[in-house]
Amino acid sequence: MKILNICAYTWAIGGPARIIYDHTTEVLRQGHQVDILSPMTPGEKSYPVPAGARLIECKRSKPVSKFFNEFSVELYSYLKQHLSEYDIVHMHGIWHFGSLAPFLVPNHVAKVITIHGLLDRWAIDHSKWKKKIVSTLYQKRLLGKADLIQINNTDEEQDVLHYLGYRPKNMVIVPNGMKVSDYANLPDKGIFRKKQGLSDTHQIVLFMGRLNIKKGLDLLLPGFEKIHKEVPEAILILAGPDDGYKEETENFIRKHQLADRIRMVGMLTDGDKKEAFSDANLFVLPSYSEGFSIAVLEAMTCKVPTVVSDRVGFGDYIKKYHAAHLTPLTIDGVAEGILKILQQPSYANELRKRAYTMVTENFDISVVANQLLEEYKKIKKT
Structure with a gap:
C-alpha cells in the first residue's frame, strides 16, 4: 500500500x-x-x-x-x-x-x-x-x-x-x-543533572509537554508549591514549548519565589529528552485532556514512576495494571501523588515495574x- x-x-x-x-x-x-x-x-x-x-x-x-x-x-x-x-x-x-x-x-x-x-x-x-x-x-x-x-x-x-x-x-x-526498543539503552545517569547544575541529592519531578493549561499546570504549579518545603531537595523541571501558558507560569514562579525550585528548560528533543528521563525521579502530567499521551508512555518505558490523571488516553489500562499514581484533578491530589512517590521508594518501584509491563504487553x-x-x-x- x-x-x-x-x-x-x-x-x-x-x-x-x-x-x-x-x-x-x-x-x-x-x-x-x-x-x-x-x-x-x-x-x-x-x-x-x-x-x-x-x-x-x-x-x-x-x-x-x-x-x-x-x-x-x-x-x-x-x-x-x-x-x-x-x-x-x-x-x-x-x-x-x-x-x-x-x-x-x-x-x-x-x-x-x-x-x-x-x-x-x-x-x-x-x-x-x-x-x-x-x-x-x-x-x-x-x-x-x-x-x-x-x-x-x-x-x-x-x-x-x-x-x-x-x-x-x-x-x-x-x-x-x-x-519500545528505542528506549532500551538510555544515556548514563547524571548527564541531565550536570547540565542543570543539580546534584545527586536533588529529586527531579519532570513535566514534559506543551505549556498549555489543558496539561494541568494550574494544578501542578500550586501542588508543587505545597510540597517543596516538605521536600526541599525536590526540583520541578518544566520541559516543553510555550502554548499559551508560559507567562502565567513565569508569573507564578516569581510570585512564590520559586526560581530555585522550578525550572523552565524549553522543549527537549532527541538525546536531551532521554537524558532527562534517565535522571528523573518521577514524571507528572495531571492533564485535563489528552488523545493519547506518548510522553507518559515514554516515561513508563524509561521506567520512571508517574503521577497522571485518568485523562491521558489510556486510563483504563493504567487502572487495570495499577501502572501509575492516578491523581484527581485537584491541587491537593497532585501534591499528594508527588509526595507519595518521592517518600516511598518501594511504592515508586512497584509503579515503574507494572507500568513497563503494561507498555510492553499492549503498546x-x-x-x-x-x-x-x-x-x-x-x-x-x-
Missing part, C-alpha cells in the same frame, strides 16, 4: 508526530510506502523522518492560517495533483485544514481520521465558538464520510458518540503505540501497527 499521513509533523506538535514516526517505521519494514504531508510555519523544526519515508513540507498560508489552523494553499495543490496516487490518506486530528482538504479534491482514496482526543469535552469547550462554526459547516459531516475513524480507548468512543449523536459504523478502537509498535494495517486493508479500495 501507498499511505499518506497528513499532520503538522514538528517537534512542537509532540505526540502525533512521534506516533506517525513509530508507525511508519514498522509499516516500511513490512514493505509499504509512506509519505508525510506537513503544513509548516517558517522556523519550525520538523520531526525526524524514518529512513525510506518522505516528508513533504508545505508552507502555511497567512493570514488565513491564523484563523483556520494549518491552512495551506501548497498542501491543497499537492493533494489536487497527487492524492489519487495513494491507497490510504490518514488525517491526524480534526478542526484544521489538513483534515478537510482531502475531501475537497475529487478522489476515491480510502480516508482515515484519528481523533487524537480532540472531541474530549474539555477540548470542545476550548475555542468553543470556532468549533461550533466548523461543526456546523463540515466537521460532523466529514466524520460520517470517512472510511475509518480511529479512536484510542473507550473514553474517546463516548466522546465521539456524544459529539455526533449516533455511533458511526466506521469507528474502531486501535491504541497508539511506540517503539509496543510491533503489536499496534499490525492492528491498524489490518484496518487499512479492510477499507482499501481496489
